[in-house]
Amino acid sequence: xxxxxxxxxxxxxxxxxxxxxxxxxxxxxxxxxxxxxxxxxxxxxxxxxxxxxxxxxxxxxxxxxxxxxxxxxxxxxxxxxxxxxxxxxxxxxxxxxxxxxxxxxxxxxxxxxxxxxxxxx
Amino acid sequence: xxxxxxxxxxxxxxxxxxxxxxxxxxxxxxxxxxxxxxxxxxxxxxxxxxxxxxxxxxxxxxxxxxxxxxxxxxxxxxxxxxxxxxxxxxxxxxxxxxxxxxxxxxxxxxxxxxxxxxxxx
DNA sequence: GCTCCACGGTCTATAAAGTGGACCGTGGAA
DNA sequence: TTCCACGGTCCACTTTATAGACCGTGGAGC
Numbered sequence: 001x002x003x004x005x006x007x008x009x010x011x012x013x014x015x016x017x018x019x020x021x022x023x024x025x026x027x028x029x030x031x032x033x034x035x036x037x038x039x040x041x042x043x044x045x046x047x048x049x050x051x052x053x054x055x056x057x058x059x060x061x062x063x064x065x066x067x068x069x070x071x072x073x074x075x076x077x078x079x080x081x082x083x084x085x086x087x088x089x090x091x092x093x094x095x096x097x098x099x100x101x102x103x104x105x106x107x108x109x110x111x112x113x114x115x116x117x118x119x120x121x
Numbered sequence: 122x123x124x125x126x127x128x129x130x131x132x133x134x135x136x137x138x139x140x141x142x143x144x145x146x147x148x149x150x151x152x153x154x155x156x157x158x159x160x161x162x163x164x165x166x167x168x169x170x171x172x173x174x175x176x177x178x179x180x181x182x183x184x185x186x187x188x189x190x191x192x193x194x195x196x197x198x199x200x201x202x203x204x205x206x207x208x209x210x211x212x213x214x215x216x217x218x219x220x221x222x223x224x225x226x227x228x229x230x231x232x233x234x235x236x237x238x239x240x241x242x
Numbered sequence: 243g244c245t246c247c248a249c250g251g252t253c254t255a256t257a258a259a260g261t262g263g264a265c266c267g268t269g270g271a272a
Numbered sequence: 273t274t275c276c277a278c279g280g281t282c283c284a285c286t287t288t289a290t291a292g293a294c295c296g297t298g299g300a301g302c
Contacts, residue, residue: 016150018224018231023144025260029137041279052261057280067234077268078278088230095219102216103139109209110139113188146289162250173290178251198298199249 021066026051026059028096031068031085035093038084068092142187147172147180149217152189152206156214159205189213 021027026048033039033047045056060083063069068089074080085093142148147169154160154168166177181204184190189210195201206214 018228019149019221020146022220022224023146023149025141025144028140028144042277045279053280054262054282055260065235065238066231067237073279076278077270078276079268079280081279088227088234091227092223095216095223098216098219099143100140102213103143106209106212107139110187113209114186116188117186163248166250173292174251175253175291176289194250197249198296199247200251200297202250 021062024059026055027063027068030056030059030063031089031093031096032100034069034083034085034089038082041081041083044083063089142183145180147176148184148189151177151180151184152210152213152217153221155190155204155206155210159203162202162204165204184210 029048029051030044033044039047041056041060044060045051045053048056051059060069060071064071067086070084070086072082072084074082150169150172151165154165160168162177162181165181166172166174169177172180181190181192185192188207191205191207193203193205195203
């Protein structure tokens with residue numbers, strides 16, 4: 001498969017469409033957090049740590065829209081809202097794991113590249 | 122490998138560090154564009170289409186810093202600057218292809234999820 | 243000689259997006 | 273009676289991105 005297909009800003013490239021959603025600050029982290037277990041909003045908030053309520057809220061809504069995440073509201077007081085991965089969301093974890101694996105193994109090389117860059121400058 | 126490791130906002134998680142660089146608006150697109158061939162700045166600009174000069178410039182500088190991309194300046198007039206993938210950059214394309222492949226095959230499901238969401242709302 | 247263009251950027255005003263914190267209603271615990 | 277947790281939303285403020293002007297150089301055209 002040709003990676004270049006991911007381009008073409010004009011005309012609604014489907015791949016680009018999906019990558020735009022994925023390539024934001026928080027989506028990957030949220031998906032990662034939901035991998036092992038269903039979580040409630042505030043738990044997710046604390047688990048990730050440095051995401052604001054607003055951004056977490058937006059990210060979750062978009063992930064829900066796109067069918068990665070399921071939102072379940074329990075009519076209780078105080079309210080309880082649980083987020084979990086759908087099958088689609090779980091299937092996305094497969095390539096995502098590959099990406100994280102790459103990041104993990106190549107992180108020293110990235111670090112080295114940065115050091116080399118700083119040394120040149 | 123455990124995806125949850127990608128979390129922990131505090132304390133400089135290496136995976137998160139790499140994902141933050143990748144998970145921006147343009148990095149993936151630039152890497153995709155450079156996959157088949159070395160390109161000059163303005164060609165890249167036109168190829169991607171909706172990136173601003175400033176963002177392309179920043180994105181390239183960061184990719185260079187992190188060792189994904191190599192920048193070659195030719196002392197000519199008008200100036201010629203070429204960008205190409207390093208081995209590290211090329212190795213990153215492997216998991217990236219998996220991601221794009223996923224996006225490609227599952228795009229109909231994402232579209233369906235969006236339609237279902239709109240219908241519910 | 244004089245004008246104009248391409249190139250790879252940077253700089254600047256303006257617009258868009260993100261942040262932290264106040265705020266909301268509810269019911270149960272203290 | 274007071275207070276808190278929960279899942280958000282709303283607002284003022286800060287950060288980030290955008291579009292477009294601008295820069296120097298040298299060669300082409302006149």
